[in-house]
Each structure stands twice: as structure tokens, then as C-alpha cells.
Amino acid sequence: MALAVSAVAILGYWLQHPDGIPNGGTWLGYTYGTVGFALIGWLAWFGIRRRRYGGQGPLEGWMSAHVYLGLALIVVATLHTGFRFHWNVHTLAFVLMALVILSGVFGAYVFLRYPAQMTANRQGATLKSMSAELAALDQQCRDLALNFDDETAGLVVKATEDHGGKFTWSEGLFGKGLNPLEGATGQAIKRLRDEVGGPIGGPGNYAPAEVLPLVQALTKRATIIVKIRRDWRYRAQLLLWRAVHVPLTIALLVALTIHVIAVFYYR
């Protein structure tokens, strides 16, 4: 379907030269224009269709149609321009459309790739359960810390308060590599390993057996944090692209309308 559309479009463009200078003004151009306009309308309608429930059959079909026709649109619209761009609302509309489609392509990629990865990363846990687990571990760490001298305990408590900080969008996109064992957690573990659990004479000098559970708990919570951050990143990406796709679409619709008005106003 979509392939057919673009194929026909290209073919038409290649065969037909109704006029020396290709542009939207020729009958062929108008054809492209109309088709493109219709396509954009239909594609944008998907946004509403998505929220119209019941009745029109499974959304899945619409979805794939949305993707493929969206790709076809690039061809049609580009041919409509006849490769002539200027600083005007007409080109603006085209650029907006291109951006919308690009973001859409990214979205499609994300949709295909991440759900599986996300599921794999979660390993059956939910964000709720993970953060609950984290909270539990933090508590566990704090409790275990009670068995240690003030300095160690202090370090551990500090470590349990470090959750890698608030998440930012840029992070959501590019995912800052987070080493589970740096920062407070690292220090705490280091102290536990090297001094407290270390040779006799270390403050309190505990048997490794006593230190081990705390170290394990600390490491575990650190790894969970990484998991959560990764999960967060997936979710961010699954959502974020729409923050580009949708507003641009609306803008596109406006620009498109103006384009059409302008073109027909000044014929």
C-alpha cells in the first residue's frame, strides 16, 4: 500500500514533466499536494482514533498503516515541493512534516526495541516492587549499620540516602553510565572491606562474617538502583519521542492550513 503510493508518486514524477520547472503549481503538483494533504489528515487523525475506543476494530492495523503511510508521505510531499525550498511558510510546513516523520521513525524504533529489553531488565519486578525492595534494602543496611561503630554507621546511612539523584530528560535520552559502586556507597563498602572487616586493630575489628551481609546489602541496593535507572531510561524513551512528535504534528497542521490558504489566496 504505502510502497505502492510512493512508487506511483515517484514514477509519475519521473515520467511527467507538465512544465519546465517542477513545483506544486502544476497539475501533477496539485495531485501530490492533494494526496499529501489527505495523508497528513489521515495520519493526524490517528491521534484522535487512538483515543476513540470501541467500534473501529483493532488499533494494531491502524498503527502499522500509520507508520508505513507516514513513510510514504515523505516521498509524496518531497515531490510536491519539486525540491524547491525557501524561507517561507510552505517550506516550514514541509520541514515540520519531515521532523514529525523523523520523530515517528524514532518512535517506531523505540517501540520495536525497548519493550523486550525493558521486560528483560525488570525481570518480572515492577518499578513499585523494585523501589520497595530498594527501600527495604536501605532499611536493612541502616539496621545492620547499627551493629557498627559510629563512623561506619554514618557512612552506611549516607550511602543509603544516595539514590543516584533525580532523573533528567537528557539522562533519559542518553542514559548517564552509572557505576553502582562509586560515591557514598563505594566509600562505605571500602571502609567495611578494608578497615572494619580488616585486620585486628581496625576500629571494632569485626569478623568478615559480620561485615559480609552489610556489604552484600549495599552492593545489592546499588545494582538495583542501576536497574531502576535503566528502566527509567526505557520508559523515558518510550514516552519522550511523543513529546516531539505530537506538538510538531499540531504545528504542522496549522502551517499546512496556512500553506493551503496562502497558495490559493495568491494564485
Next chain:
Amino acid sequence: MSTLFRFIPRVGASIDPRLDRLVAEPEVTIGRAHDAGLQLKKAGLRWNHAVIREDGQFLTVEALAGATLKKDGADTARVTLRPGDSIRIGAYLFALQEADPMGLADHVVTVTAAEEGAFDEVTQAKSYMSLFDVHLPNVRLYAFVLSIIVFALFFIIPVALGPTKLESSWTTKEGRTEQALSVHSNMFQSAIAWNVGEISSAHKAFGTNCKSCHESPFIPVRSSSCLACHSGIGQHADPHIAPDVDLTKERCESCHHEHKGTTLATRDDQSDCASCHRAIKDSAPQTKLRDVADFGSHPEFKVSLVQDPAKMTFARFDLDDKDAVDNSHIKFTHKTHLKLDKVKEKAAKAGETTCATCHEAAPGGMIFKRVNYERDCAECHLLQFEPLHPEWRLPHGHAEDVANRLRGYYSEAALRNETFPTPRSDIFAKPGADLPPPDPTGKEMVSAQTANAMMSSIARSACGQCHVTEPPAPGADPSAWKVLPVYVPDRFLPKAQFRHDKHDTMSCQGCHAAEASDGGVQALIPGIETCKGCHAGQGGAPQRIATRCVDCHIFHNPEHPVEGSNLRAAAAAMETGK
């Protein structure tokens, strides 16, 4: 001493006997340390936090290094507890009771949770969730703002901005003030917002005033807008021949596209021409034109030949038409001339082609200057008439001048008493006839000789060689000979716009078979086959130049001005153009 610590697990709850702790030491350290007298593993307590000592029937509580105690909300380091007093240590409230009635211990201290939940380990999973929430930025808001911006920038502003006025006017020599154009424009709208493309340099002037061409909204640009300036353009079809074909109805826009860059885009495919000319009779029944759809199928050319130089009438003949009539009234053959050594020498001397000795390209490069006696012929054609007196020449002008010149010459001769053998009419007369009367003034002789010379030179030697002459009417002055007026058009294929300069890479002979031409102009004009040697139709062909109608033919034919067309006037204007 011995101290009984009784715990109240939660605010408002009662003492839980199962939690009682009896410490029988003089000094009780409180803290998380294993060896603390009262070990309490609670956050907020230090390893060794405080120590409780007996002090009479009271207790003193003393904070240990780095720890603090709170008494009535104030930090203290050391406190003496009287019965009923209480002090806060970490998360606990230690209260010294009246001596234990049961006498289990010297002192009874109740330990209460200082605040809600101090005893229970509830994990705050919820508080974490917020940390990990993903909030999609307010997509709709963006959408809203963005679309508003676009709308404002590209609709509101263009529409709302009042047009800016720019004028250009000047004063003529006569002091009149002329106004070329007064343009109302909206720079933003036209320059950026809505302008679909660059305007041709020709129209840049009112580039920013859309209205000057797009007069009324939603109606395609009217030709009238164009014609307002372009009034002089020729009409395509001859109104006399095809009165019914009125191409002024045709929209300029259908061939000319604006906003396509600095040069006005002109439609260059020939499908439109073909649409009529494929079957021209349909649109112009009386026309003599033949059907043509493409250069490939272009019929053989026709030449326009002079029929009456005086009346300036032409007729068109096929190139190979045997009985074509050419009344240009000149006797000339390239064949003979190109053979002449003098011509060759001259060409050689000047380092030019033999043609160039006579033919000089006219400015514009389309046609050549007219061949001119003084410049091109006089060198050889001296117009002498008396071998004895070669210095005497006839003028290249009207017949009367010639006659006067002759009369003058013979009169002089008469004064010199030269006698000329009388033309003998009776040379074979019988003997015994009368002799003519003697001519003492020689008057008779002059007129006779003049008439005689006129006849010989005009009819034959001088003028007649190239010109068509006419003897005097019988009975009239015998010297009243006529030289018929000459007209040689400088374009024989007037309907096409052949440009010689565009072809100057080729030799003249390549197209014009001059050596072979002995009179008859058709021979000289190349046929379409010659063109086809290099040119092919719009479709093009291997080693051929793709050629469209408009490459040779102008659409707006200046012969048919749009307003009141007058063929003859137009033609004259064209032909006499020097």
C-alpha cells in the same frame, strides 16, 4: 544499684512486661555497642551514647563523646533525673518513676517511643516511587504554544501588517513628473511568510506587492495584469487570416511562471503549440499554414518572394517551385561572381571568406546588411560608357541622371567639334539618294548620340547588366529609358527567427549552395533537410540538437500587434529596418 527499664512499645500503649530489662550495675551505659549496659539498636543512638549513674535516690544521665541529650527540647550534656522527670535519648523518652512498689529494683525507668513509629521499621517504599516517576512533558502545552506561534507568525502578522509603500518617480526633460510604479507591499508577508519563491529580476520592482499581480484573492493571476505593462506584445495569430483565433484569451500564466528564480520561467515544451498546429485548420479554417506537431514533422520551408517591389507585395513559394515568380528586378548569379578572380583576390587580401566580400552581418546577428553598390559592386562595375574617355562614368542612380551625364558628355564633344560617325540608317541605300542636311551646331548630333548611348548602356553594358530596364515608349524622347526599382528582402524565411550569429561556427556554403546558384533565390535558401542535419524534434535524437517550436518561432508575433493589427504597416516597419 539496680535499674528496671520498662518499655512502652508505642504511643498510647501500655507497658509490655515481656520487654522489661533489669540492669544491676552501678553505671549503665546506653548505646548500640555490644557491651553497653542497655543496648538499644536504634538509629539516632550512638555506639556509646550516654551513661546513667546513681545519685542518691536520683539518677544522673550524662552524654558521652559526640552524643547529645534532650531535656524539654534543649540539648544538654548532663542531667539529674528526679522521679517524674524524663529525658530524651535518641528516639526514646526515659522517665524515672517513683520507686517500684514491687521492689524489683532500686529505680524504675520507663522507656517510651519519643515519637510515633520510633519502634517499628516501616519501609517508605512510597516515598521512593516519586523519585523514579517518569513525567511526560506537557505535550499538549507545547503543541498549543507551538501552533499559536506558527499561526501568529505566518498568518496573523502577514495578514495584519499594513502594506509598506515604495515609489519610484522621476522628472523628464520636459519637466513632467513620471511615476513608474507605486507599490504597496508587506515585506514580511511577501518576502518570507507566503512568497513561494524568488521573483524574476524583471518583476523585482513590485516584488513585494502581491496585489499588483494577484489582483483578487482565489482568482489566478489575470493576463490583464500582465498586459497592463506588456501592451506592445504581438498577437500570435494574424487576425485577418484567423479572426476567430484570439489568443489574448489565453492566460499568460499558462506559459510564463513567476516566483521561479531570477529569470521569468517560460514554458518551453511545444505541446501547447502542437495542440493547435497539429491540425491548424480546425482552429483557423482559412489559414494557409500546414499542420506541424514537432520539428521532426516540420514541412519544407516556404520562401517569401517579392511580387511587386513598388507595392511591396510578397508571395510564398516552395523552395523547389519551378514557376516561382521573383520580381526583385536584379540580375545576379553567385555562380559567376564566385568564379571571378578579382573576387577571390579581394577575399584573400582581406583574409575573409569570399562571401564576406559582399555580405556583412547586420547588428543583431540575425540578418546581413543589404548588398550595396558603392561598397560591394562599384569596384568592378565602373559604369564607363566611352572607351576613349574611361574617366567618364555613369552615376548609379536614376535614369535621368544617366541621360544628363551622357548629354553633358556629348555636348562637350560637340564644342570640341568632334564628330561622331552618324549612325547610318541608310547605309545600304540606293546610290543617288540625298545626303542629310549639314549640322552646323552639332545639336542634332548630341541628342542622337545621347539617345544612342542611352540605349546601348542602359539596355546593355552599364545598367542592363544587373538591372531590369525599360525602353522609352515609341514616339517619346528616345533617351527616356527606365531602370525598374529593385527590392531584395533581407529575410526570405520571415516567419522563423534564424540567427546567423548562432551558426557562425559553420561555413556559409554548409547551408547556402552559392557556387551552384545562377539566379533564383530558392537555390540559395537551405531546405529543412539541411537543418535536420543537426536539429531534431523536441524528443531529440542521437547527435542531433533537440529543437522546440519556440527555438525558431516567436509566440508573440510582432507582425500582429495586439492592438489593431495592420499587416502591411508592420511588415514595412520590419523590412525597412536598417
Next chain:
Amino acid sequence: MTEHYQVAIIGSGPGGLSAAITAAEQGLSHVLFERTSHLADTIYKYQKGKKVMAHPMRLPLQGSMPFDEGFREGILADWDTAAAKSGANIKMSAEVTKLAGQRGAFEITIGSGEVFTADEVILAIGLQGNLRKVPVPGADRPWVQYQLDDPDAYQNERIAIIGAGDAGIENAVALASHNEVSIINRQPDFARAKPGNVALIEKAIRSGSIRAYANSAPARIDDNALVLDTAEGQAIVPVDRIIARLGAVPPRKFLEDAGIVFPSKDPAAVPELNETYECNVPGLYIIGALAGFTLIKQAVNQGHEIIRRMAGDPVAPADEDLLRQRFEGAFPGAAVNDVLAYLREHVPVLAGLTMLQLREVMLESAIARFKKGDTVFRRGDYTNSLWNIAEGSALVMVNEARPDLAVRIGAAEFFGELGLISGRRRTASVIAGDESVMVEIPRRSMRRLQNSVQAIKAELDRVAMRRIIHTALARDRPISEIEDVIAGAELKRFKAYETIVQEGDPVDALYILRTGSATVSRVDNGREVALNYIAAGSLFGERGLLDEDARRAATIRATVASEAVRIPAEIVRRSMDRMPELRDIFESAVQKQLDQTVHSALARAGRPETTGGEETAIASFLVNQGVGEATNAFIIDEGLCTRCGNCESACASTHDGISRVNRDAGQRAMSVLLPVACRHCENPHCMSDCPVDAITRAPSGEVFIDQMTCIGCANCHNNCPYGVISMVDPTSGHMEAQGWLGWLTNAVGLTKPTHVHHDPNAPHVTKAVKCDLCKDTGGSPACVAACPTGAAVRVAPESYMSWLRDGRGRS
């Protein structure tokens, strides 16, 4: 001289009060004794602000005593004024201690020692007056209480709940959030309670928020401590408060002293009454809860009726009109009593009932006349009522293709018991054999009957078994030919996950699954691979039945509590010679199973990335999640799910903005998410006790709740083991704007999401909402339709396997 009255009424509850008021109106000399200092103590003790329902709505209210749906306070106030207005003679704080005598000569002694006499006595004391007390020393302490008005009134206390019935559990759970709660249970488990409550309490115990002492009984109560006798000996529970919820029972002693006879020793048993509510003691009438009528309206009407009859102008029972309407179709113009008599005589199931019971049943049942050949119900319908033939006969089309083999069921017999028992689709169509009258008794009433009248249950089971075997094995023969098989067969019950057939065991029997469901699995090079799913009504264990020393090729486990008919192998083999077609049945079955296995093998070969291991893991996960008893479960493949939440918003916006799907609360295994959403069980737990029949199953299978009739009692909510029914205010939903303009504008607050019901000051009511498979929107379920990636599916258990193998991984 003792005061004498025509009628003495004991108890000022709805029944008693309405009797007294009517008596006053009728000018009967009467007296009403009320134990407490206020009217209607039971309702008086309701939680404050409790909403009181007035169902069954269709039952009209008789007499002048006002009563309508409303709040505790309002109703009590109405009654006080009504009582005052009528001038009824009411003696407050007069507890009747002794009742003796009979018609014309009753003696009533009250606490103060005064004695009254009356011709007739109406006993309307209900049950709440007689709460079970904790029978141990110290039970009289002030902080030992027997009801809980407001759970939030108690904070940070150590509270012990005695009694693990529904009331006890509900209190315990309610209190647990702010208090340290222990629950004392005489039983090892919470079998007595509703499944919903069981789930609640067990969860609470697991999470540690409630401490449970099983197999324990209170020994004594000390200061701040409850001493228990447990299996391990005595235990001391420190407590600040004790709440005992031991239920209420008829004051047996008092009643038996009055000469009333009870049918059984069961303390909960109800004295037998005739249709005028008169018990075995002449002149002594028993109404209301004590007589087993738990609804307020019923009591009010009964009180009224009795007095009117005494006063000599009897009124027809309140349900008379309703019954007449019910009978109108089948018996135009007939008197209700005649019809009832007719039914008693022609419908054995109803024969054993008292007139009152009969009336109650008939209120919910339907009588229909069929012409010869009319269809009663179709094969595959999801109806589960029991049909009784009063006259005429019915034909069961055991084999649609061969009408000649239809089994004829004659008058006084019943059919449809399979649907009633298994809750699955009708296994065969039934048409009227000739001009006949049939009574359709809905599942709910049937269950009530079965419990009260043991004989009915037994009969049902017997017939059901005969027919199951017949349809499964010899549908093409008269049932008489397989009597021996039926004789040899037995009904076996299996707990969830219990193994029915063990791989490798000798093939000793053939099974027909009657209720529940089971999975077939096989150990395949060390890994257990789920092969197949068996739905109720199907035959299994037939493989290898033909040869003597065959071994079981696979293990079959019950996925939920199930019942199966077991037929010993040798009996089958014996009858095999007589009935060669059995061989075909088995062989075709075997064939089917082989295909199954092959298919799965191929499918797996096709998709190497899914190991059988994963499949089995997911399959068993689904089974453990109880999907086994589902007919249509919502599953999401998280390998495809983009977490867009469209399924939920789709559900919400197709159901007044309230989603019936909850993914977060769902369970996961591998990449399969089983969201919390209704699975439309074969045997819906939720439908087990809906007081108003608001929750029903459509013939096409959807279990849905009628919002109009729902009274928000939350029974279904508590009974659903999967927590798919939520109690919400149906008007609380918000609808997402759908048009793009609205969508845009309400982003910047120009417009608001529309509130479903615009009346902001409509009373706040909570009702039960659940998935209805979008049956009203036409198309497929919105949740599935709205999934952009096809990750969300709704599948029937029969197709889980194939879904696991082939359905997933599309993208």
C-alpha cells in the same frame, strides 16, 4: 390482676414494630415488649451513618410503617415518630424472661417480674439481641466488646479479635492499619469465611500486619493480656482491647422453654413455620430474622400481615401480586395458591419445601409453557438455571445431527443440572418434547435450596452423573444400556493443584471432568512441559485404556478445586465389547492429543527462541494464577507492550472513565503480564452471593454487573479471589476529551476533562464495577482493540497453549 391483651408482640424491630403499629390502627388490644430503652436495637447498633437498603425493590411495602432506603439515623427517627403517632402500646426496657402457654392463654413474664397474658404472641426478637459471648472468666471487662462501630476510633492499640468469621475478619483488617491486631481462630483455617475475606486476612497475615492464632481458644482474660489455649499450650497475648465477633444465634433455651421445636441441633437452625408464620405452638407466630427472613421489608410486611389476619381482614401476602404476575404467563388468571399447590405436586424438587420457602423460590423462578419443538435453551449458552418439567417432556439433543437420538426427559424430572453444577456452557440444546410446562429455577435459589434441603443436592448429583456419563460415552444409545457403567462410576473431588493422574501409573480409570479444569503435562527430558488444558465437561485419561498394562503417558493436575467422575478401566473395557463406538471415541481423542503434541513440537521447532521450558513456566504461572477457571482472560505480552496504558484508558473511556483493568497490580512471569482484570470464570465466585442479583452472566458468557440494581454491598468484591471487582463511585470517573481541539485546549486549562455525571451534588454511592467485555459497545473488548502493538489479548484457556506457542512474538 395481670393485664390481658389480644396480642403480645416481643421485640420492636421492623417486624414487631410494624405489627404493633398495625395493631394500634386496627384497634386490637396489644402490647409490645422491647428489651432495650430504644426501638429496633439491631438497626440502632449499626455503624453510624450506615446506609440501609430496602431491597428487594420489587417487593411492595405493606402497612403504614414507613420504610425506605436511607441512612440509619433517618430510619430510626421515622420509626420513632410512626410509633408515637400510631399510639402503639410499647413497653421499653422490658426484657421478656419467660414465655409459656398457647393460643388464648399465653403468659409473658418480663424482667421486672410483672406477668402479662395474651391470646396470641408474635415473636420478632431477631438474632442480634443474642450475641455469642466469650465464655471465659474476665470476659466482663469493659474493654471486651462485641461490635465495632468505627474502626478509626482506635489507634495504636493492641487489639485481639476473637472469632474468625466474616465479621471478625472484616474488623481485624479494618483495624490493622492503625493498630497491633491479633485474630484468634478456633479452626486451623478460615474456611467459614467468604473467599474474599479469606484472601484479605491471609494477605494481612503474610504481610505481618495481623498476627493470627489458629487452633486456639481464649482461656481467660487478664489485665492487658488475653490468655489462649493453643495447640502448643498456653499463650499470652498482650492486649489493650478485645473485640469478640462470635455471631448471633436464636436464644435457643428461651424458645425451647416456650415449647418451640427446632428441626435440627444446629444452633443456627430456624424453627419450622406454616405459611401464616405460626410455629408448632398454636397462636405463637415467629417473624423476621428469627424465622430466617433477614430482610427488613419482609419483617415489616410479615408483622402487618399477621395482625391483619387476627383483626379479621386478612391481606394477601406482600408477594402475592408479584407471584401472580410470574404465573400469569403460564396460568392466566389462576389463583396463586392453586399454582403453588400445583407446583408442589408436579415438581419434586419443590415438593419438600414449606409454603414460605416455596413462595420465596418462586419469586425468583419462572414458569413457562412451551409448544412442541420450542427451544428451551441452546447448546453453548451460558445459562445455569435448573429446569423442572411440571408436565409434558423435553428432548435433550445429545447429538445435533441425529435428532432421533435425543434423550426424552419426562414430567417431574429436571434438566440443565450440568450447567448448574459446572457453570460452563450448555453442553446440549433442549427443546420441548410436547406441549409442556416448565419451571426455571435460577442458580442462586437452587444453591440455597440444596443447602437447606439435602435431598435435593443428592438427587441433583445422581442425575447429573448419569447424564454426564451418558453424553460422554454413549450419547447414541438409550441410557438404559450403560446402567452398569453408571453403577461403577464414582464422583471424586480434587483440591487445586492436586494430581489426578500421575505419569507412569497404570491406566486404571477413565475420567470425566465435571467441574473445574485441569492441565496435562509431561516430563520431557527432565523438564516438565505443559501439553494441554482440560475444560470441565471433557473426557480424559482415556489414552491406553484399551490395553491392560498401559501406563499413563502424562500427568494431569487440577488447576482449581474440581470434581471428576471416575469410571474404573475394567468396566469401560467390559462395556467396550458391547459398544464398539467407544473405541472410536477414545481413538479419536487419542488422535487429537497426538496432533496437539506434534503441533506443539513443530511450533517450537519453528520458533527456536522459545524453549518449551519458558512455555511451561508461563503455562504453569497462568495456572497458578487461577487462569484455569477462566473462560476469557486478559493477557499482555510485555515483549511487545510499550506501556502506553492505552488498554486502561480505553477501558476507562468506554466505562464512564473508570478502568476495570489494572496492569500495575497484575502478576508477571517471563514476558507475560496477567493484569488484574476479570477472567469471566466458569463458575464465577462473584456471582455466589449477590443479594439483588445485579451480577449475572450473559448467555454469550460475559459476567457483568447491572449498575442500576447494584447496591454496593461489596459481596462480589470480597468474593472475587482475583480482586478484579472494585468498589467505586460510578460517577467519579473523568472522561478524556476525544476531539483534538478539546484535547489541546484542556491542556492549557481552557476546558476541563468532562465529569461523567454532571450533577455534583448527587449522593455519593459506591457500587461494584468490573469488566463486561465491552458487551454493550458492540465491538471487541476495547482494551484489546486499543492495543497499538497487539501485545494485549483476551484468550480462552483452551487456547493459552497455542497463544503461548504461536500468538506471542508477533511484531
